[in-house]
């Protein structure tokens with residue numbers, strides 16, 4: 001494990017947002033082992049989502065883990081958490097220290113290839129409270145993370161989330177901005193993402 005003092009964070013400097021990117025949060029060799037472990041030990045599920053009354057298979061696989069029993073609901077899906085594995089406990093410790101908080105709920109996303117995606121949204125569900133803190137850890141294939149301001153259409157940003165990186169969003173980011181992982185026609189390998197949230 002790296003010493004925390006060596007983990008460098010870079011602020012994104014976007015208006016109405018508080019976002020910091022830690023490109024080398026976990027070193028590549030360690031991140032590769034974690035990717036393999038998460039891929040193999042997670043009970044991945046593909047839920048149906050309802051968008052404007054139509055039902056679609058969600059374009060990625062997911063799993064929910066929590067330190068409490070609180071469920072998480074979004075896009076008409078209600079997920080009940082599993083207890084954290086040893087791998088997830090040690091990742092949570094490391095993320096908690098850098099983010100100076102105590103996350104409760106870990107949503108895992110598995111993007112199998114470039115066709116898997118996550119559409120425009122904000123993580124603003126009411127169970128997360130006002131100004132939620134969200135940390136997002138990435139393993140495997142680098143994917144673009146797009147941000148767009150909700151009202152000022154001139155404000156957009158994109159960042160490639162590298163293997164082993166952490167993206168921290170807090171303050172009013174979820175109120176003022178939307179984010180997505182777009183699909184792409186490129187031939188891509190798998191990516192696993194863990195988003196850390198607090199559901200008190």
Ligand SMILES: O=C(O)CCC(=O)C(=O)O
Pocket residue numbers: 107109118123136145161179181193195
């Ligand atoms: O895969 C990512 O980097 C983002 C995931 C995300 O936005 C979410 O699960 O809410």
Ligand SMILES: [Fe+2]
Pocket residue numbers: 121122123179
């Ligand atoms: Fe999100």
